[in-house]
Amino acid sequence: xxxxxxxxxxxxxxxxxxxxxxxxxxxxxxxxxxxxxxxxxxxxxxxxxxxxxxxxxxxxxxxxxxxxxxxxxxxxxxxxxxxxxxxxxxxxxxxxxxxxxxxxxxxxxxxxxxxxxxxxxxxxxxxxxxxxxxxxxxxxxxxxxxxxxxxxxxxxxxxxxxxxxxxxxxxxxxxxxxxxxxxxxxxxxxxxxxxxxxxxxxxxxxxxxxxxxxxxxxxxxxxxxxxxxxxxxxxxxxxxxxxxxxxxxxxxxxxxxxxxxxxxxxxxxxxxxxxxxxxxxxxxxxxxxxxxxxxxxxxxxxxxxxxxxxxxxxxxxxxxxxxxxxxxxxxxxxxxxxxxxxxxxx
Numbered sequence: 001x002x003x004x005x006x007x008x009x010x011x012x013x014x015x016x017x018x019x020x021x022x023x024x025x026x027x028x029x030x031x032x033x034x035x036x037x038x039x040x041x042x043x044x045x046x047x048x049x050x051x052x053x054x055x056x057x058x059x060x061x062x063x064x065x066x067x068x069x070x071x072x073x074x075x076x077x078x079x080x081x082x083x084x085x086x087x088x089x090x091x092x093x094x095x096x097x098x099x100x101x102x103x104x105x106x107x108x109x110x111x112x113x114x115x116x117x118x119x120x121x122x123x124x125x126x127x128x129x130x131x132x133x134x135x136x137x138x139x140x141x142x143x144x145x146x147x148x149x150x151x152x153x154x155x156x157x158x159x160x161x162x163x164x165x166x167x168x169x170x171x172x173x174x175x176x177x178x179x180x181x182x183x184x185x186x187x188x189x190x191x192x193x194x195x196x197x198x199x200x201x202x203x204x205x206x207x208x209x210x211x212x213x214x215x216x217x218x219x220x221x222x223x224x225x226x227x228x229x230x231x232x233x234x235x236x237x238x239x240x241x242x243x244x245x246x247x248x249x250x251x252x253x254x255x256x257x258x259x260x261x262x263x264x265x266x267x268x269x270x271x272x273x274x275x276x277x278x279x280x281x282x283x284x285x286x287x288x289x290x291x292x293x294x295x296x297x298x299x300x301x302x303x304x305x306x307x308x309x310x311x312x313x314x315x316x317x318x319x320x321x322x323x324x325x326x327x328x329x330x331x332x333x334x335x336x337x338x339x340x341x342x343x344x345x346x
Contacts, residue, residue: 001025005346006131007320008058012050015324018346021060021127023135031079031138032071033087038129039064039155039313040339042185042246043269045327047117051271055117062129063089063115066144066154067343076138084144086303088157089293091115091126091140103297105140130323132346142300145307152312155185155338156303158293159313163190163242164302166265166291167197170240174198179234179241179257180219183210185330186244186267188314188337191217193302194242196309202238204230204254213336217314231256236284238262248274255280255288263287313338319345 001022008019026032044061046052065087069079079085093100094110105112113120116128127134144153163186172178178199180190187203194201195218202221203214211222223230234257241254246268255264264286281288294302306312314337318326326339 002133004132006060006127007323007346008060008127008130009048010058012048012055012057016048016061016130018320019058021131023133026071026073026135028073028075029138030073030135031069031076031085031141033065033067033085033134033136033141034070035065035067035129035132035134035343037066037151037154038062038341038343039158039315040323040326040330040341041155041158042330043158045330046246046269046271048327052269056119056125059117060127060130061116062131062341063087064154064157064159064340065115065129065134066150066157067134070133072138078138079141079143084146084150086142086144086153086157087115087129087134087136087140088142088161088299089115090296091136092120095139103295105295106292130320130341130346132343140296142296142303145304147307147310148303148312151317151340151342152315153303153306154340155189155313155315156306157299159185159189159338160193160306161294161299161302162186162267162291163244164193164305165294165298166242166267167194167199167240168298169291170263170265172197172199172240176200176239177202177237179204179238181205181225181241181243181249181254182245182268183214183337184244184333185313185335185338188213188217190242190244191219192311193305195219196305196311202234204241210336240265242267244268246270248272251276251288252280255286258284258286260284261286263289265289265291267291315340317342321345
């Protein structure tokens, strides 16, 4: 076992504090990664504060990890010491179910293992990226292309793939009108990716405060959802609406913005239940759907796509001592657009 420094929440809703954790020895097919950067995802806050249900403590959050390989097991064939790599939301799955065999490990029916707040196959808790090092099976490690800066690549391991996967699945591209709800950590990546795919992109945000940013990142149009005229003007407009917000929405209102056969896809995960009048779906043969992250193969595809198009995430780099302040700023929507922890400060 290797002892490494980390930042952990000792209990639900408690401030994160510096501590040490144990990483397992490097096994035959393992990769030891010196973590350089770790993104702060809203999911980290939900889980550290038990917003999504009972959690495992102490908790070391972080599933947007970018770093450098410092050791590999004797059976590793895909990576070598010195490689630039990333780890996202998963560190294992059953590898035998239909979904795993199809490259959809995120929907593993045998039980995918989260990068943190989960139990591995030995019943030991997993600890995430707010740490100096991590040991991961090579099958759950991805390569970060040279065209991406490591700090800007880290958020792609969740925010990037969470938006890329549904945009690809629902065929965002030329001739399609796509709306992105929310201009935060997920939403700004949704705008960049949808634009790069060739879609006509509209941002639907509570206010016009970030309009200039949205247009610079690739949006063609930007509307405030606080203005009732928005829903009148845009009724029946979109082929696809991607909702990235973690607050409950009036789904009936947003569904009215879809064309016949349009899809409203939710990737944000509100802590509270939402209500829906089914006639909002029935009335236009509309689809209300959800999407998780992406499988390992698709995550690599997304990283290569972002490198090819020359963009990573828009980030604010912070020291580890600023994590608790950053959590409060995320909740106040006071970040443009993803906090990234410099792991050298842990």
